[in-house]
Amino acid sequence: MLINDNTAPSPPPHTDLETAIWVWLAYQCGLPLRRTKEIIMALRQGSPSLQAALASADGLDRASLSSDEKETLAQVDAGVISAQVLVRQWQDAGIRLLRQDQSAYPDTLRRHYRPLQQPLLLSTRGEVGLLDMPLILPTTGDTPDAEASDWTVTVLQELAGEGALPLLVAEPGLSVELVRRFLPQGTPFALVIPQGLATYTPPATLSSAIDGARVVLLSPFPPQQSAAASRATLSPTRSFAQALAHGLLVITPPHPQGLLPEQPCFLRPGIPKTLGCTHTYVDPEDLFMQLSEVPLAAAPYVSSSPGPEATPVSVEPPPAPLEPEDLISQLARLGHVPDVFKQRLRQPRNHEPKD
16 A cells, blocks of 8 residues: 555655645545544554554554544545645645644644644745744724724834734735735735635735745645635634734724733724733834743643643743843744844833833
């Protein structure tokens, strides 16, 4: 068999067998997605890869498969061959898949989602390295006026200049205005697409920014999922973007739901406070200092048995403020810290953050 036999038909060149296995299980095998996630989590326990687990009797036993599920997984060889063809087609279109088990998979999704909520695969197009920067998501309830839109553009461009990355959702409203104004200025950003990337054709100016490594597209949906099938996915897309973000920037109320204590939330000046979001945006330095506490104050969801009942582990933050060099080290875990910002952190602060 293909999983453990070198005599099987040769796969298309430049394809990753492990990724093809994930693609087949996630998109093609026909099992319910939740059950597929449970099986993958069981197979990964004690195995270096799904390929190794599927080739091992012990690995299959760990998954507690029903007779129908065993019959489905017995088709893995034929399924993976077709999946490899798909992966190659997506690669040729510039689409890269990030697996849940890879280091490039965003840590924020592991921190903000329980295991069974996390997408098994993410589709990306563009410079994936941009995702190493702290991601800041602007959120809106009511439609922002011109003043609020201008403020958002200014603040996000300032944050981008300091080493953060604006995170936007491709939907009508403020995001369209931000993209329109960011592209001519060369402002980098990440854009979450509410459909499969293989069915999405970006406009010429956006495509040029993608090729220029200034923009990265992301989607939690199968690459082949069409726009017509995605009309009901805007709400899940917003939820995904919120989980992906390191911090939220609330532009207009109502405030976003599902606020997490380990995800800093910043209010545009004049916006009323709410439970879970009481900090008014001051400047990039204050935002980065709030973000720097996240690795210390929060940990990923863990559980003795995988499932939605998992609870977050709480770690108390240090009682004393961090020294500048320690703070810079913490910020570096979130992504690039520009030299000019390091210099600002090393200078004595002349104000206290406002609540």
